Amino acid sequence: DQQVKQNSPSLSVQEGRISILNCDYTNSMFDYFLWYKKYPAEGPTFLISISSIKDKNEDGRFTVFLNKSAKHLSLHIVPSQPGDSAVYFCAASAKGGSEKLVFGKGTKLTVNP
């Protein structure tokens, strides 16, 4: 039972354009959401998070949007850079983030120069 779903296994965009990575969840108890970024042969690194009391959180080129009614969140990267090429994992947690993280399968982003 996949509680966190990233339906696009891969995404390719041109440098300078916007990258939009999507994530859907099924567990209505999830109230804290995170994005992790992973380069090959490295562990995932935290990128940005959002609490369910917000619908948007911005950090530099990265913005996460949360639509609670649709159980959907997205990560926007603007402008995209070749160094952003990596696998991006969406993760969710319940009880204000105090429960274990449940991860999606990841989306491989390729930013072409």
Place this chain on the structure above:
Amino acid sequence: GAGVSQSPSNKVTEKGKDVELRCDPISGHTALYWYRQRLGQGLEFLIYFQGNSAPDKSGLPSDRFSAERTGESVSTLTIQRTQQEDSAVYLCASSLNGWGGKNEAFFGQGTRLTVV
């Protein structure tokens, strides 16, 4: 070191053998987690240690899997009688105070286990 350290980085073992994977968390981090990632899959939760609390073992896939943690330091994940489906990257992470808000989890580079 400053980050989470895992060893070995790669391990090839024969089916039926036991393996031990090691994780050195960031000093001072009370919470430690093990995840695994099989090919083409997401990160699968295995086990969670938080301070002196009983570990959350709800993610361990079978009784062949076990993990220990000595105080708030090193953890070992043991897989007995390995099977080919155990082949995966095993990731360890630690955080200052467990899950919760901005308690960011820092991951190690992982141990790639191949069972032949």
